[in-house]
Amino acid sequence: MLSRRGWVVLVSALLAALLMGRLGLWQLDRAAQKLALQAAIDAEAARPALANAELSGGDQLHRRVLLRGHWVAERTVWLDNRPMDGRTGFFVVTPLRLAGRDEAVLVQRGWAPRNQLDRAQLPALTTPTGEVEIMGRLAASPSRLYELGEGGTGAIRQNLDVASFAAESGLRLLPLTVVQTASAVSDDGLTRHWPAPELGLHKHYGYAFQWFALCALILVLYVWFQLIRPRLRRQQP
Incomplete structure (x- = not known):
């Protein structure tokens, strides 16, 4: 028969183990949601490419x-402090005025290295003046970085918000951006080794493993200290 202290220890161990197990299941559920999202992204990317007239809004992402x-x-x-291939530099973003429409779309054209000796100097960039054709995929605004105070309005910035930039530039911008994957210019000075969208699946699996391990540890410790160890002591002469 368990003592009052024994019941307290048992209930506490069971509640803690249940909590750890529930958190592990929650992380697995989050991973399943991310897998479904990745499948939806892959399905969107496999559909035929959209032309100018077919662009509409945020529901066309990916x-x-x-x-x-x-x-x-x-x-x-030039968005500063943006990494690519293990180096830090700029994401170059230029509006593209769409042919046949009175609207424009922001294009993340690629990555360029930063001059570490003169941080105000911009790299050489080839930008055709005539009509161009670009290939890419639709994305939300470039990821935001931590920034002290309000963002500036110069050529070099930390972040870029589509709505704010539309008001600043006077352009009618669509509420999305294009991540350019190919250029008609053979050497425009930009790198386009864009990473695939990272949904953090490994993070969720790692957290789930940690929670389940803690659950198992609590049960093992309870069995050892409350059942096995006292029995071994009683068997000693």
């Missing part, structure tokens, strides 16, 4: 596009 238009080169923005 679709491939084949667009024609003119670069608004004077509105190019």
Whole structure:
């Protein structure tokens, strides 16, 4: 028969083990949701590329596009502290005025290295002046970095919000961006080794393993200290 202290220890151990197990199951459920999201992203990416006339809004995220238009080169923005291939530099973002429409879309054209000796110097960039054709995929605004105070309005910035930039530039911007994957210019000075969308599946599986391990540890410790160890002591002469 368990003493009062024994019941307290048993109930506490069971509640703690149940909590750890529930948290592990929650992480597995989050991973399943991310897998479903990845399947939806892959399905969107496999659909035919959208042309100028078919662009509408945010519900088309991850679709491939084949667009024609003119670069608004004077509105190019260099997003600072952006990594690619293990190096830190700029994401180059330029509005593309869409042919046949009075709207434009922000294009994440690629990555360029930063001059570490003169951080105000921008890399050479080739921007055609005539009509261009670009291939890419639709994405949300570039990821935001931590920034002290309000963002500036110069060529070099930390972050870029589509709505704010539309008001600043006077352009009618669609509420999404294009991540450019190919250029008609053979050497425009930009790198486009864009990483695949990272949904954090391994993180969820890792957390689930940790919670289940803690659950098992609690049960093992209870069995050892409350059952096995006292029995061994009683058997000693």
